[in-house]
Amino acid sequence: MTRVLKMALVVAFGALLAGCPKKPTTVPSADSKSAVSQASTAGVSGDATGRGRGLAEATPMGDTNVTVQSIIHFDYDSSAIKPEYTAVITSQAKRLAANRTLKLRLEGHTDERGSSEYNIGLGERRAQAVKRALMLEGVAEAQLATVSFGAERPVADGHSEAAWSQNRRVELVDAGR
Amino acid sequence: MHSFNGRPGSISALTLGLLLLVGLLSSPAWGDSELTIQITRGTAAGIPVAIVPFAGMGPLPVDVASVVEADLARSGRFQTLPRKDMPQQPTTAAGIDASQWRILKTDYVTIGRLVPNGAGLAVEFEVVNVLTGQRLLGYSIPTTTETLRLAGHRVADMIYEKILGIPGAFATRIAYVSIEGPPKTRHWRLVVADADGENARVILDAPEPIMSPAWSPDGTRLAYVSFEGRNPAVFVQTLVTGARERVSGRAGINGAPAWSPDGRKLAITLSQPDGNLDVFLLDLDSRQLTRITEDPAIDTEPCFSVDGQSLYFTSDRAGRPQIYRIGLAGGKPTRVTFEGAYNARARIAPDGKSLAVVTQDQGAYRIALVDVDSGRSRVLTSGSLDIAPSFAPNGQNVMYSSREGGRAGLATVSVDGSVATRINGRAGEVRDPAWSPKL
Numbered sequence: 001m002t003r004v005l006k007m008a009l010v011v012a013f014g015a016l017l018a019g020c021p022k023k024p025t026t027v028p029s030a031d032s033k034s035a036v037s038q039a040s041t042a043g044v045s046g047d048a049t050g051r052g053r054g055l056a057e058a059t060p061m062g063d064t065n066v067t068v069q070s071i072i073h074f075d076y077d078s079s080a081i082k083p084e085y086t087a088v089i090t091s092q093a094k095r096l097a098a099n100r101t102l103k104l105r106l107e108g109h110t111d112e113r114g115s116s117e118y119n120i121g122l123g124e125r126r127a128q129a130v131k132r133a134l135m136l137e138g139v140a141e142a143q144l145a146t147v148s149f150g151a152e153r154p155v156a157d158g159h160s161e162a163a164w165s166q167n168r169r170v171e172l173v174d175a176g177r
Numbered sequence: 178m179h180s181f182n183g184r185p186g187s188i189s190a191l192t193l194g195l196l197l198l199v200g201l202l203s204s205p206a207w208g209d210s211e212l213t214i215q216i217t218r219g220t221a222a223g224i225p226v227a228i229v230p231f232a233g234m235g236p237l238p239v240d241v242a243s244v245v246e247a248d249l250a251r252s253g254r255f256q257t258l259p260r261k262d263m264p265q266q267p268t269t270a271a272g273i274d275a276s277q278w279r280i281l282k283t284d285y286v287t288i289g290r291l292v293p294n295g296a297g298l299a300v301e302f303e304v305v306n307v308l309t310g311q312r313l314l315g316y317s318i319p320t321t322t323e324t325l326r327l328a329g330h331r332v333a334d335m336i337y338e339k340i341l342g343i344p345g346a347f348a349t350r351i352a353y354v355s356i357e358g359p360p361k362t363r364h365w366r367l368v369v370a371d372a373d374g375e376n377a378r379v380i381l382d383a384p385e386p387i388m389s390p391a392w393s394p395d396g397t398r399l400a401y402v403s404f405e406g407r408n409p410a411v412f413v414q415t416l417v418t419g420a421r422e423r424v425s426g427r428a429g430i431n432g433a434p435a436w437s438p439d440g441r442k443l444a445i446t447l448s449q450p451d452g453n454l455d456v457f458l459l460d461l462d463s464r465q466l467t468r469i470t471e472d473p474a475i476d477t478e479p480c481f482s483v484d485g486q487s488l489y490f491t492s493d494r495a496g497r498p499q500i501y502r503i504g505l506a507g508g509k510p511t512r513v514t515f516e517g518a519y520n521a522r523a524r525i526a527p528d529g530k531s532l533a534v535v536t537q538d539q540g541a542y543r544i545a546l547v548d549v550d551s552g553r554s555r556v557l558t559s560g561s562l563d564i565a566p567s568f569a570p571n572g573q574n575v576m577y578s579s580r581e582g583g584r585a586g587l588a589t590v591s592v593d594g595s596v597a598t599r600i601n602g603r604a605g606e607v608r609d610p611a612w613s614p615k616l
Contacts, residue, residue, distance in 0.1 A: 035257035093284055112580075113544060115521035115535045115564055116388055116609065117433040117446065118491050118498055120409070121454045124430060128452035146452060147432060152386035155360055159562075161582050 070172040072130060073165060076111070079125040081133055089130070092172055093137030100140060105175040106130050107149040109155075111164035116150055123148030130170045145175060195569030211355075211603055212374030212555060212587070215385035216251060224254035224340060230260065231289035232268035234298060238322060241300055242289060244329030247373065248347040249336065252573075253596025257399055258283055267373050270315070275307040283307060287336060297321045299604055300328045302451035303337055327376055345387075346569040347372060350613040351576065352390040353587060355379075367401060369416065372569075372612070374600060382413060389433055390611045392442050399611075411445055413461070425459060435479045435488075444469070444488055446478035447483055456490050458505065469503060470510065478522045483529035489513065491521040500547070514547055516554040522565065523547075526572045526592070532565035533557075533575045544577050546592060557590045558597075567612045576600075578608035 070092070072085045096102050105157065108127030110119040127146035135141060156163035228246040228430045231275070234399040249255040260266075264277040267288050277285050289302035298321060304314040314335055320328040327348060334345030351374075355366040365387040370377040381387060385404035392399060393413075400413045409433045414421035425431040429448035433456075436443060443459045449467075458467040470476040474494035481488055488502045494501075495512070498521045501590035519537035526532070529549070536545040536556060544558045544566045562580040572592065577590040581599070585606035589598045600607070 109449060113562060114519070115478065115491065115498070116520045117478045118493075120388075120430060120432055120446075121477050121493075124448060124452045124454065125475070131452075146429075149386060149404070150388075152388065153360070153363070153406070159580065173301055 035116065072172070074126055074168045074170075076164070076168065077122075079122070079129040081129055088172075089133045089137060092158045093134050093139050095127075096140075096143050097138045098144065101177040103143050103145065104134070105173045106140075106144060106146045107153075107171040107173055108146065109153060109167055109169050109171070110151045111167045112151045112154065112159070113164070116152070119150035120148050121150075123150045126168075126170050129170070203211055203445065211368065211370060211377035212600045212607065213603070214251060214374055214601045215601075216253065216596070217588075218590075218595070219253045220595050223254055224284055225256045225258065226285045226287065226336070226340075227258040227263060227264060227267050227278065227281075227283045227419040228287045229268070229289075231291055231300070231302070234291045234293065237291065237325060239286055239325035239329065241291065241329040241332070242287075244326050244335045244373075245287065245336070248330060248333035248345075251373070251598060252337065252345075253591060254341060256338070266571070270303040270305050270312050273305050273307065275305070275310055278307040285313070285336075285340065287332075289332070292317075295320050299325050300332065302332050304339065325496070326371065330371070330373070335499075343573060344571045346571040346612075346615070349570060349616055351400075352392065352398075352611045353607050353608040354387050354390065355605060355607050356585075357600055367399070368398070368607075380416065380419065388609060390609060391434050392611055393407070393436050393612045394438055394439055394614055396614045396616045400436065401432065403434050411443065411459075413443075424461060424464075430454060433478050434598045435481060437481050438483065438485040442483065444490075446477040446479070455486060456503075469505065480523050480525055480532075483525060483527070489525065489532060491523070500532060513552060514554065515551065515552050516547075517545070519553075520545070520547070524568055524575075525549075526568055527570060528572055531592075533568060533577075535566065536563045544575060544590065546575075555594075557592070557594050558588070560588070562586070563610050567610050569612050570615045576610045576612050579611065 069087040072081060072088055096104060106127040108123030110122045124146060126150055131144050131146055134144060156166040180510045181417055189461055226249060227415060228242045229402050233243045236310045250257045265274060267273050268290055270288060273286055287302060287304045289300060290302055292299050298370045299317045299319045299553050301317045312530045316333055316335065317329045319498055328350035333347040337345035342513055349372045350369055352369050355368050356363060358364050365383050366379045367381040367387050368377050370381055383403060383405050385407060388402040390399050390401040398413050398415050400411060402409050402523050403412055404521055409431050410423050410426035412421050413424050425445055425472050431445060431447060433446040434443045441461055441463060445457055445459055446454050447457050448454050453466060453473055454475045454477050456470045456476050458469055469488060470495050476490055476492045478491040479488045484539060487502055489502050491498050492501050497518050499512055499521050500514040500523045501510040502513050517536045521533040521535045523534045525602045530547060532547045534545050534547055535542055536554065538556050541561045543560060543563045547554045560579045560581060563577050565578040574589045574591050576587055576589045578585055585608045586602060587600040587607055
């Protein structure tokens with residue numbers, strides 16, 4: 001391949017990268033047979049990958065005027081909600097029951113130990129445990145979504161029980177109205 | 178290509194195209210040598226060989242003989258003679274003075290030349306048994322200056338197979354996930370590199386987790402899980418074009434893709450609204466889904482049997498995770514692993530006789546080899562967190578993720594446990610290795 005042609009291709013890819021975030025990213029419906037376009041593939045390296053869609057970060061709960069704790073920690077290999085987190089469940093449930101337009105995303109996490117995809121299952125089990133507890137307190141299922149990151153998104157970077165205990169958690173993230 | 182003794186051995190046009198196009202997609206910030214490989218355990222009983230520097234056509238970007246030598250040395254099956262100890266540096270088989278090499282207790286001498294070949298060049302090489310004087314191999318491999326390393330890996334594969342009687346796995350590639358940055362601003366990259374860590378190319382770059390890369394049986398596509406959009410989905414990406422499809426993006430979990438041997442289906446893990454994980458079969462043409470497991474436990478990490486008729490998978494239906502096998506035609510799963518409280522993430526050996534699994538061993542997570550028929554288990558590694566095993570296509574080695582000193586790198590171990598290597602990334606962590614099929 002000539003140097004000129006290589007340069008042309010590099011420029012063309014650059015243009016795709018630059019152009020992508022300006023376009024609304026079309027996400028194919030679930031199991032769509034249509035190929036995700038080249039531009040979307042390139043777009044992954046930009047920031048149009050979800051953080052811009054209002055799903056990514058917990059937003060300040062300005063209108064409620066209260067601080068509600070939003071992380072529940074778990075014991076090793078367990079999805080049981082410990083008694084000290086009953087108050088967290090209750091206060092979150094009250095807030096959600098009072099405003100049916102509020103939605104929570106329950107993000108389940110594990111520590112780094114064990115097989116990655118199996119840990120995705122364990123994280124989901126934790127998120128589901130929190131979901132059931134909130135529903136028992138009167139929250140509508142439609143207000144709750146779960147996702148599991150397994151061991152992929154630790155908050156603590158260490159490799160001892162001190163870090164692991166922080167990483168075994170479900171984060172209750174406001175997901176908009 | 179012309180072969181000195183009539184056997185085919187040319188580099189496929191497909192592989193060449195792959196290298197060129199993936200190269201164009203690469204991030205300019207990435208150098209060619211992203212990983213460093215260290216032999217951490219080896220046998221003293223390697224077969225003594227000498228790879229004499231190949232005669233050149235002037236300065237070339239790659240020292241082909243050193244690529245061959247590094248491959249053979251890294252396998253642990255050969256002891257390579259340092260260049261400074263070589264009694265002569267012949268460039269033809271006729272120039273080899275066998276007696277001089279026999280004194281050094283070298284069994285095999287490889288010599289070679291780079292010669293013009295049309296618009297490109299060719300690597301000619303010959304292997305001589307200096308004990309018998311017999312010429313074992315003589316080949317010419319057409320190549321280009323851009324694919325000289327690959328040509329070297331081909332030479333190493335041919336020497337390995339001729340002397341050991343087992344196909345080599347040097348001219349292969351690996352896919353892995355590279356993670357950089359502190360938890361808050363972490364960054365994930367899906368990387369494809371040569372099996373020796375060279376020619377690393379980023380094929381996907383995301384601010385959300387990437388997991389579980391899996392090579393299609395023909396080596397042209399990768400399936401993987403990406404959390405872009407903050408929900409996991411299974412993608413299939415064609416390496417040559419970079420084009421990809423989201424093949425499963427249902428609500429809930431979409432994970433653990435495994436290719437059927439014919440490359441037409443993926444076994445994947447999906448979750449129900451109640452969060453229960455089961456294994457499904459996804460036909461890539463029709464997009465038809467078939468349920469394979471049905472149990473309230475976690476069923477995940479499927480892996481096809483060699484004949485494609487059944488799946489191995491991880492399930493904690495008995496309390497802790499163990500490996501089970503289920504026929505695709507239905508029926509009850511049978512449990513495969515019984516030794517140890519934790520066995521997960523099975524990968525089948527190319528001969529179908531054993532599984533590499535993650536097992537709990539003395540409080541640590543390690544790679545074990547499980548005999549499929551007897552269920553007997555043998556722990557191969559000694560790390561604290563060894564996970565994600567992947568077989569070399571010749572079945573001789575297993576690559577896996579290994580945490581050592583707080584850092585996740587890759588490692589390999591031979592299936593007899595005698596040879597081990599450690600592969601570290603230049604920066605950050607590397608994990609989730611997937612060894613390509615023979616390319």
